[in-house]
Amino acid sequence: MQLKRPLAASFAAARTCSQEKGSQVIQVDIPEPVKSVLNVLESGGYEAYCVGGCVRDSLLGRVPEDWDAATSALPEETMALFPGRAFPTGLQHGTVTVREGSLRVEVTTFRTDGTYADSRHPDSVTFTRLLEDDLSRRDFTVNAMAVDLRDQLTDPFGGQADLREGILRCVGDPEKRFSEDALRILRCLRFSAALGFSVEAETARGLRSCRELLRGIAAERVQVELTKLLCGFAAAETLREFPEVVGTVxxxxxxxxxxxxxxxxxxxxxxxxxxxxxxxxxxxxxxxxxxxxxxxxxxxxxxxxxxxxxxxxxxxxxxxxxxxxxxxxxxxxxxxxxxxxxxxxxxxxxxxxxxxxxxxxxxxxxxxxxxxxxxxxxxxxxxxxxxxxxxxxxxxxxxxxxxxxxQNACFSLKQLAVSGRDLMELGFRGPEIGTALNRLLSAVVDGDLPNETAALLSAARAQDFLSV
Known part of the structure; x- marks a missing residue:
């Protein structure tokens, strides 16, 4: 599949300022509240980075919806650095949410994942002090990048190159990635539709070979991913290439x-x-x-x-x-x-x-x-x-x-010049009121009666009104 549209071209070469010892210094507009969180973590002696989708979107010149941080600090260490402002929102996976002004920043400890018995969630996680270990567990190369306060980008799997080429590629073995978490199958299609990226050949084979795992995903999660896929500018092209995958759900x-x-x-x-x-x-x-x-x-x-x-x-x-x-x-x-x-x-x-x-x-x-x-x-x-x-x-x-x-034309009961109370005063009762109102509305819509109170009440008074 060819790149659908030149969205990848928005990945500006000018964003890459210099290269130092194999890592790159880039320009990412990290919001001040997020910088503050990273600063506190670093001041406490820990590593701290923006990771995942916010880095990807920034490199594409898009405004990230969310900013996620990863750190070498353990969850309890993060909590201690933000007294009264940090809340445990996923401690089993190392996630703490920090309130910084009006922003909520999810801060997750570097980790590696254990086995995925349910093809959705890791049975266990192991915290680590190494950023590369954390990035290696992520789904796609374009989501496996991190940037620090000095705008230094860590990109061990070639995410930048794949962004430039407009390619979605799994980190590591695609079948392993999709078997760990089957929702990644739909996420891949959603990213393809939303970003206009092609799916790399081995990753596409993994999508197809693992598609039956989608049957075990919660309906609510499928709904969200499919809706985002459908609203992508390249939705039709993604569906055209992978009907058998979407057809699984x-x-x-x-x-x-x-x-x-x-x-x-x-x-x-x-x-x-x-x-x-x-x-x-x-x-x-x-x-x-x-x-x-x-x-x-x-x-x-x-x-x-x-x-x-x-x-x-x-x-x-x-x-x-x-x-x-x-x-x-x-x-x-x-x-x-x-x-x-x-x-x-x-x-x-x-x-x-x-x-x-x-x-x-x-x-x-x-x-x-x-x-x-x-x-x-x-x-x-x-x-x-x-x-x-x-x-x-x-x-x-x-x-x-x-x-x-x-012209403020009448087409609904609330616009009608008479109400149920008016008809009750004429002697209408119970279901007769609704029936009469709908007949009057139909007559007004068809142009047979003007939407005027006197004319409508006169019509309603007719002996055979409800039998017409």
Whole structure:
């Protein structure tokens, strides 16, 4: 696999200032609170470094989300250096969290790991005074670098070179690394998608040979890694190269791979269509999951006649598959309902008229309708070029939507000019109230009634109102 995009080019050669005895001095903008923590550790007579992802991101010119420190100090020694500000958050693994101003810095003692019986956590750890021992247990070379207060970089496994080349390579034997902690398999794919890096050949073989270990990973952890993967700018390319790996935790996707649609509207199989659509939708979790799953039901719905392939009813089947996947991965109800709604509606025609858009607004609300437009747009961009004709219609629908919102058009019960209390005063009781309100709203949305209190109450007073 070639480097997906020139993100590695952002690794500025200018950041490397000089070389001294095989180590390099670089420029890393360590935040002042983190410098303070390192200073205290060093003043206590211990080694202290920033390690892992914060070093990687700094070298790439990105702003790190977190700053982690590693030290030769034992956990109790670290605690003693920060009285009242250090909290044991993972003592069994040597981790202490230090509060420095508004920042929380995780400080972990140099360690080596024992065996991993559960392919997730080490059965034991051994503290060490050597930084290189600690770096040697890490997952990928680009995450196995450390930098100190003097900007001196320790890079025993060639992480800098792999950053420049845009390569993900395991530290040591890939199968051993992935067998120790199977979540590293998904982390590798996530880094590939987020950074646009290729996966080195031996590491790729290790991903594939160890993929069955993913079945033992907690659903919540799988959810987090897959969502980050999907939101990476190179998500489609990563999924394209490793469908069998992702398919270990999302087996519902595998029937899509190579499934010929036999349709003049589609120049790609179901999987390739999905990946092209994924590339075309904004990198937001709900949208990316909806596009990934929007055609998952197609293989089960396939029929063929003299006119070609058909997938009647596939949105409903796809929505059922999406619901099952999102439940299995322990998604929150709001996300699950949003994704399954978008999947269910993705192929539904919404007339590009004020009435059509009003009705869609009533059923979906503004946020969901705008998300649906993005999904429909991406879906159309994944079709054969000569049939990418719906884009103008979608834009027209958005213009109508914007106009309705500018006019403060009524499309929800809370905007209706009458309330349940008003109907109770007319004698409505129990379920009749909800039924009446929804009928009044439908009449307003369809343009049959103005959203005016007098007109709505007059309609509600009609003897046959509820029987219509």
């Amino acid at each position: 999302l087996p519902e996707l595998l029937p899509m791979v190579g499934f010929d649609q036999h349709s003049r509207y589609h120049c790609y199989d179901v999987w390739e269509h999905t990946l092209h659509a994924l590339d075309a939708v904004p990198a937001e979790p709900v949208l990316r999951w909806a596009v990934l799953l929007h055609d998952a039901g197609k293989p089960a719905c396939f029929t063929r006649d003299e006119r070609g392939g058909h997938f009647y009813g596939h949105p409903a089947v796809s929505a059922q598959i999406a619901d099952a996947i999102l439940r299995r991965l322990k998604f929150d109800n709001a996300t699950r309902e949003a994704v399954t709604t978008l999947v269910l509606w993705h192929d539904r025609d919404i007339p590009r008229t004020e009435k059509g858009v009003r009705r869609a607004l009533m059923k979906l609300g503004e946020t969901r309708l705008r998300q649906l437009t993005e999904v429909k747009r991406a879906d159309n961009l994944g079709q054969a070029p000569e049939f990418r004709t719906r884009l103008r219609e979608l834009e027209r629908g958005t213009q109508i939507l914007d106009g309705l919102l500018t």
